Amino acid sequence: MDELTRSRGGTGRPDTVSRHWPDRGGLAPATRIPGGELPEVAAAADFAVLPVGAVEWHGPHLPLGTDLILAEGFAGESAVTGPGPRGVLFPAVPYAACPGQTRPWPGTVSIRPEVAVGYLSDVIEGIVAAGFPRLLVVNGHDANMSTVRAAMEWVSGRRQASLLLVNWFQLVTPAETTEIYGDPSARGHGGAYETSGMLGFDPGAVRLDAVTDLPPKPKLPVGHPYVLVESRPNPWEGWSGYLSLASESAGRRVRELAGPRLREIVAAWVAAPLPDPPGDTPFVAPAGDAPLSASAGSSS
Numbered sequence: 001m002d003e004l005t006r007s008r009g010g011t012g013r014p015d016t017v018s019r020h021w022p023d024r025g026g027l028a029p030a031t032r033i034p035g036g037e038l039p040e041v042a043a044a045a046d047f048a049v050l051p052v053g054a055v056e057w058h059g060p061h062l063p064l065g066t067d068l069i070l071a072e073g074f075a076g077e078s079a080v081t082g083p084g085p086r087g088v089l090f091p092a093v094p095y096a097a098c099p100g101q102t103r104p105w106p107g108t109v110s111i112r113p114e115v116a117v118g119y120l121s122d123v124i125e126g127i128v129a130a131g132f133p134r135l136l137v138v139n140g141h142d143a144n145m146s147t148v149r150a151a152m153e154w155v156s157g158r159r160q161a162s163l164l165l166v167n168w169f170q171l172v173t174p175a176e177t178t179e180i181y182g183d184p185s186a187r188g189h190g191g192a193y194e195t196s197g198m199l200g201f202d203p204g205a206v207r208l209d210a211v212t213d214l215p216p217k218p219k220l221p222v223g224h225p226y227v228l229v230e231s232r233p234n235p236w237e238g239w240s241g242y243l244s245l246a247s248e249s250a251g252r253r254v255r256e257l258a259g260p261r262l263r264e265i266v267a268a269w270v271a272a273p274l275p276d277p278p279g280d281t282p283f284v285a286p287a288g289d290a291p292l293s294a295s296a297g298s299s300s
Helices: 016-020 035-044 066-075 113-129 144-156 174-181 192-201 248-271
Strands: 026-029 047-052 086-089 134-139 162-167
Touching (some): 016 035, 035 086, 047 113, 047 248, 066 248, 113 134, 113 144, 134 248, 144 162, 162 248, 174 192, 174 248
Parallel strands (some): 026 086, 134 162
16 A cells, blocks of 8 residues: 555554655645654654745835745745655745835835844744754745845754755846846836746736836946845835736746756755754864864974
8 A cells, every 4th residue: 555545543544644745745834743753753854944034115016925935935835746756835925124225115014133033043942852863945026035044054053954045036037037027127026026926826916007117226337246225226116027028927937947956956955865964063073084273294
């Protein structure tokens, strides 16, 4: 008899695994797991998933929950139904630290960065402590990259954990967005790329007729990576971009590119061994190895 269809204890009830993953893979919602079954579910799961987004102004054309909708949407694509990795999907974190460029605009709900790091640390540690040493965080809000990373670093020093952070925005390359949209910049806040992403998941929530193109401030004329934070770029209305380039077909293309890449990352991650537990002492070299501080052939 197949492992996933056997009955538990001869009662005629399906076992925990087949009940929560009837298609042998995919995502089981954490909120639907009875507490008494949590140990079995955690032992059978390959990973847990936590979407993180924001409630933030994205212009008159996009909903306030754009980042949340996209994080939840791509988190849902981290494991497909059918044989494959089994995940447990936790409720999304909706509120985040938001940049000064969007905080004055209506509907933005921002929490202080230090509060965000502490809150995320507690959420991440709680999921790990529940029996999920592998946690995938799918991000939809760029400012979360720093706060989530800080929280992950904290938790990894307290719990045995493998914590993976993926930003959906980065799963499609700038070269590919240029191929989709042409030369005009499409990757800004509320721009054609993000708007198309929303159209790919929830086209009814987008109002393309509410705005016209607002060309974004040009990037610096250099080819090197950098991070530039400014109080309010100009032009700027809490968003900017060439909305005339956004479309449902572009949104479908974004999902076609990003979804399989996220699943490829997850498959490689769950196939790798877990790290050793953290400790209170530094690494000790095995017996017979030279001390880490020794320098061969050195002289005073």
